[in-house]
Amino acid sequence: MAGIGDTFREIHRLRKHARDLQQEIDRGPIQLKARRGVAARAADAAKAAHDDLKKLKVGTHEKEVSLKATHTQIAKYEKQLDEVKDKKQYDALKLEIAGARQKAQGFEDQILEAMTEAEEKAAKLPEQDKAAAKAQDDLKAFEKEQTERIARLAEQLKTTLGELKTVETNIPEQFVPQYQRMVAAFGADSLAGVENHSCKYCHTHITVQQMHEVETGQFVTCGSCGRGLYLSS
Secondary structure: OOOHHHHHHHHHHHHHHHHHHHHHHHHHHHHHHHHHHHHHHHHHHHHHHHHHHHHHHHHHHHHHHHHHHHHHHHHHHHHHHHHOOOHHHHHHHHHHHHHHHHHHHHHHHHHHHHHHHHHHHHHHHHHHHHHHHHHHHHHHHHHHHHHHHHHHHHHHHHHHHHHHHHHHOOOOHHHHHHHHHHHHHHHHHOEEEEEOOEEOOOOOEOOHHHHHHHHOOOOOEOOOOOOEEEEOO
């Protein structure tokens, strides 16, 4: 049984490495989803900016139509003003004209304000379109890089698992069932180093007898956490 500690040490290293590789692979779709979200939000922001400008221009056009109609109505009132003989009708028309002119002034102010806002929004569109395009380009680059990276990680994982399988053949046959139970229960953390007479996983101090067994390469498990033990160095 001499040397099982070295086997455990290498197995632990390989299992932790395999776990880390798998975690990186598993994070790939999450990272890609996040990048796609960034690109989608940039595209949505650019589209919303274009839609806002279009809506503003439609509203401005509607006000211009209303302004034109109001000026037409004012002209009609002024023509009627020249034709009426009755003072009461004359005064009523004057009030209508005054109200229409006030209304027209309101439309003119709103149109000027909308035109100014439209100019400001239009000036920002190129920057927003550029940001959306960059986000899309960044996404495409990330997708390519991520695909290549995941392929590399998968290959590394395959190699690591192959090495692990080879190293595990060094475990004495009588201890294989117990080892497999530990792996099923604790995964990559089924083994733990011993440092300063303590299990590095749960930090429990081991007995002198256990320490001797670990040092002589025997199969020893921590009495507290159940991990297989090996000398850290």
